Amino acid sequence: MNRNIQLLWNGFIPENPIFRLALSLCPAVAVTTSVENGLALGLAVVFVQVCSSCTVAIFKSVIHPRVRIPAYVIIIALWVSVIDMVLPVINPDIYEQVKLFIQLIVVFAIIISRLELFASKEPLVPSFFDGLGMGIGFLFGLCLVSAIREFFGVGQIFGYDVQNVLGFKPSLLVMILPAGGFFVIGFIMATFNWVEYKITGKVPASGGGH
């Protein structure tokens, strides 16, 4: 398989940031109360991850290895500020929805860990695909968690009531509260491990944890 496609797939399932690496769980629990929020933040993360990975891959020879972490933070903050300024011009309505979370992206563990582990060692093209894969994996994770929480918590998907289709309306308040986020992420993680165990027959290694 082409290495670039493999990198994309790697971020999506085998090293999914939320369910396998267990990175950036804070935002994953905080914002996933509705699919809309999850989707918007996920897209912003894809943008920041891809741009930062590419920037670091291009300029890694200029960055002094002793101060690489501060340099990465500056680069991430730069792209976050750019999207924070450009988005209200392009689409003020979406910005109103996600402005709370955008500035938080600076401190997401997943972005800086990909810069440190991958983009600082590899050339531009693989870094781009790694960033894209990780971003999409994060987006997928957020959407999955928020869909489950929104469905069980308020009985809606994308803000539409499920009552008309199913004939009943689930409303478990705990799913919308932060505790519910941990439950859902825990159950999905367990499912991931169980599937891997069934396929490979090996007990999966535990994630990074942040």
Place this chain on the structure above:
Amino acid sequence: MKEIIKITLSLTAICVAAALILGAVFAKTDHARKENEEKRNKELVQGLLGYGASAKAPENLKVYSVYRYVISEGKTLTLGYLVPLKDKKHALVQVDLSGKPGKVTQVDADETKLGERDTRDAAINGVLPKGAQATYAETFHVADMDGKRFGYVVEGTTQGFKTFVELMVSLEPDFTIKGVGIKKSEEDPGLGDEIKKDFFKNQFVGKTAELLKTLKVVKEPLPTDYLPALEPALAKRDKLSPDQVAKIKEKHVKDDIYALTGATISSRAVTNGVKDIVRKFVYRLDILTDALKKENVQVVF
């Protein structure tokens, strides 16, 4: 030693490059962003007056903004209202804390300059005597139609669950609430953020200034017959005619505000904010009208 210099240089270069890029993006987007914000604000005011994307505001609806300033001169505090005049100029009407009218000063600046916060502050401080300092407090909008009072939209801030919630309250000429809008808030998504939903905001509609005095938040579920009348989308689904909606609202007009599930504090914050804004506005408008009459200021509204 050599390494330290190298590190310093490389970090400085990164910072300078980042600052340059950010500066360029800011210069490109700042104007458009401010314009968008202003447009949003204007749409919000019009929406609260009953016009929006679906129903365009008629030509003869005129909305005038009045800006309230707190002016400190030495140890004395006065309040300044920037009002639009009939001859397209503006005047700063000063009122002392007991409500006695004071000086009226002309402010020569055009509409666009006074619309923006920074230039407006500069224009007002320019006409004040030396040593006096004006600080912006808030804005309210007066809407007229064909020379008759159509309503008011009052802006205000209240303490929410974590940060401040910026509110807009639209009032009939007799101070009955016509609508409540959330201009800016940072409540928790899925919990306190529900204050932006129609079924919460519309509970305030129709409450008179008298009812507001005793209004409180109750932790009870919203009555099932009340909900479709509050959500326009649900009213459409249940095929309720405007008459039926009005009837249900009439039945519940004396109800207290039903708290949002899991967000009692945010519900209380908005309710107290609305109460406070209306109470103060009624008092202030009375004083301002009195002052305008006594000083014979030819205001446009």
